[in-house]
Amino acid sequence: MAPSNPPAQAAPPQAAPPQAAPSRRELRVTANQAPPLVGHDVVTADRALSEAVLRHGSTEVLDDISAIGRMAGSAEAREHGQLANAHHPELTSYDRYGNRIDEVAFHPSWHWLMERAVGHGLAATPWEQQEAGSPHAHVRRAAGFMAWSHTEPGHGCPISMTYAAVPALRADAALAQEWTPLLASTTYDPGLRPVAEKRGALVGMGMTEKQGGSDVRANVTVARRTSVEGEYTLHGHKWFTSAPMNDMFLVLAQTEGGVTCFVLPRMLPDGTRNALDVVRLKDKLGNRSNASSELEFDGTLAFRLGDEGRGVRTIIEMVAATRLDCVLGSASLMRRAVSEASWHVAHRSAFGSLLADKPLMQNVIADLAVESEAATALAMRLAAAVDGVASGADIGHEAALRRIALPLAKFWVCKRTPFHVAEALECLGGNGYVEESVMPLLYREAPLNSVWEGSGNVNALDVLRALGREPEVLDAWITEVGLARGSDARLDKAIDDTLALLGDTATSEVSARRLASRMALCLQGSLLVRFAPPEVADIFCASRLGTSYGGVFGALDGGDLRAVVERVTPTV
The missing domain is CATH 1.20.140.10 (Butyryl-CoA Dehydrogenase, subunit A, domain 3)
Known part of the structure; x- marks a missing residue:
């Protein structure tokens, strides 16, 4: 018996024509990418923040910080934040003539950010506003600080330390009277000059040392009295001091009475530089815009803040x-x-x-x-x-x-x-x-x-x-x-x-x-x-x-x- 005919085979499918390769011009057209997040008000966009301002403050406070919110969300502010971190601070220990100067240079974008932070009252301004009767000064400042920090986090460090110094300065009425108006100023006035010649000032802090860290009672920096009441010279090393170009630092040192707090000015009233050596800038994790440093004191002039032994x-x-x-x-x-x-x-x-x-x-x-x-x-x-x-x-x-x-x-x-x-x-x-x-x-x-x-x-x-x-x-x-x-x-x-x-x-x-x-x-x-x-x-x-x-x-x-x-x- 003859074999049956085999079933007809289906024709193979025709291959799809090759897709045309995109042109160079088409390759350079961006698709399916989110646009930059710029041009918005970071205060009003943050419902949780704006509602908290109304809850703890007022509509006037919210309206007052709207300018900060708009500027913080601008393309200009975002660009300055990136530039401040791309161009790191640079330490110059000596000038061209061999004089010890210990100056740190910052990129112009750092100064742009600082000028606006100080100008909006994010440093020590709330303490004077509070004394003048403003009931929501710290709520206003807190919301503004949060909003402006969207631009770049590093420059918030000197702003924060300046804000925080005022309560500590109140331990000495004379020192508080000398420094608080400048710290509360809304004028950013960088550069090393005697405090009497400045329209605004900033504060740093030096607590920790190599051997101590959080255990500040292990500090070995020594304070020696001079012949002037309340005046000392400091001798030692501070392991972390941010913003070494600030005008004044609150530091801890050992006296006969124990750990004591001091006000250390960067410049002396006669226009000379205080004996303060910036040993190096830290190569740290995080932002690169701010200069974190090690400082050495050898006969550095400082003024006691509070009683001996009560520094902490x-x-x-x-x-x-x-x-x-x-x-x-x-x-x-x-x-x-x-x-x-x-x-x-x-x-x-x-x-x-x-x-x-x-x-x-x-x-x-x-x-x-x-x-x-x-x-x-x-x-x-x-x-x-x-x-x-x-x-x-x-x-x-x-x-x-x-x-x-x-x-x-x-x-x-x-x-x-x-x-x-x-x-x-x-x-x-x-x-x-x-x-x-x-x-x-x-x-x-x-x-x-x-x-x-x-x-x-x-x-x-x-x-x-x-x-x-x-x-x-x-x-x-x-x-x-x-x-x-x-x-x-x-x-x-x-x-x-x-x-x-x-x-x-x-x-x-x-x-x-x-x-x-x-x-x-x-x-x-x-x-x-x-x-x-x-x-x-x-x-x-x-x-x-x-x-x-x-x-x-x-x-x-x-x-x-x-x-x-x-x-x-x-x-x-």
Whole structure:
């Protein structure tokens, strides 16, 4: 029998014609890239910040800082921020004739940023405004500092130290009278000249030494009395002193009475330079715009501030104020990072739609947004406590709350920032890994505030110290978090669990970080439950107030994610 015919074979498919290669001109046309985030008001775009200003300040305060917000979001300001970091400060030890001068030169963009920061009253201006009767001077300054820090973080260091010096200077009425008006000036007047010839002045600080770090009682710099009352010469080495071109420094040195605080002028009244050697500039992580230095003293003239042996107690007022700026600065870093991330995903498409419409990306951005809003709410509450006024609260409560909430916020907010910025950077993918995006600078800068003015352990232990020595601070914390009692069962339980931790004195030191974390989270939760939109407060309480919170960002379980993302995304 003949074999059947084999089935007919289908004709092979015709290959698609080759796609024409893009021309050189077409290759150079950019598509699917987010436009630069410039030309927006960083104050009004930050709903959490502007609402906090209205809550703790007034509409007048918000209107007053709008100019800072617009300038901080301008293309011009962003360019100056990048230039200040691209061109590092340069130390010149000797002039052409061999004279020791120890001068540090900064790029013009540094001076541009400093001039506007001082001009907007972000240095020591609030202290004089407060004395003149302004009820919201520190809230105004805090919001302005957060907004202006979007431009570039490094120049905030001398601004912060100048702001923080005034409370410490009040230990000596004569020194305070001499220096405070210049520190509070809104005129930026750089250059080394006697203070009597200047229209404005800036302050630095020298506490730490090679062998001591946070343990300033181990300092070996010696202060020797001269024949003039209150005048000493200093002999020693300071391991970290930022902004060595500032006009004055608050430093610690050993006297016969113990560790003592001193005012050290850069220039002497007769026009000569004080005997201060800038040994080197530090090659550090983070911003490169600011000059961090080592200083050597050998017969350097200084004036005692406060009593001998009371140096730590004197300078602690400056430390408290700079800790506030650590919280403000970290909250600002978070906000700039989440702004860049949310802006990017709102304009970048992948796999057929905008990244902002992808459920998992919404989860990440919403989580970052809630973290940023919680940091902002706590930072601005602290600024209101410095003002001593918060709607209907008494000043005694404000002072006690400031004492306990400062180390709590410094510990928690500054610890969260590196994780937050790293996740925001990842939202931009490879674009976030190049310097032009500004994300690498934010990432390098993110750990700074957790180190500066006391590391995490120092602040956690300071919480224990305050609780043990000042019982009114616990009352203030209980009162503040209690204002939200009954509004959210998860917050109520977290408060109760934290109070139980407070009763475990047997393991208090080893558990100090856990306690500080829980106390800070309860404060943030209380503020958000009372003042934030329900969708923000709900996500915060659901994700942060369990028995522990150590998960990655973007692991939220429900909530109105889109509403939170829309709230945080800038508009131009």
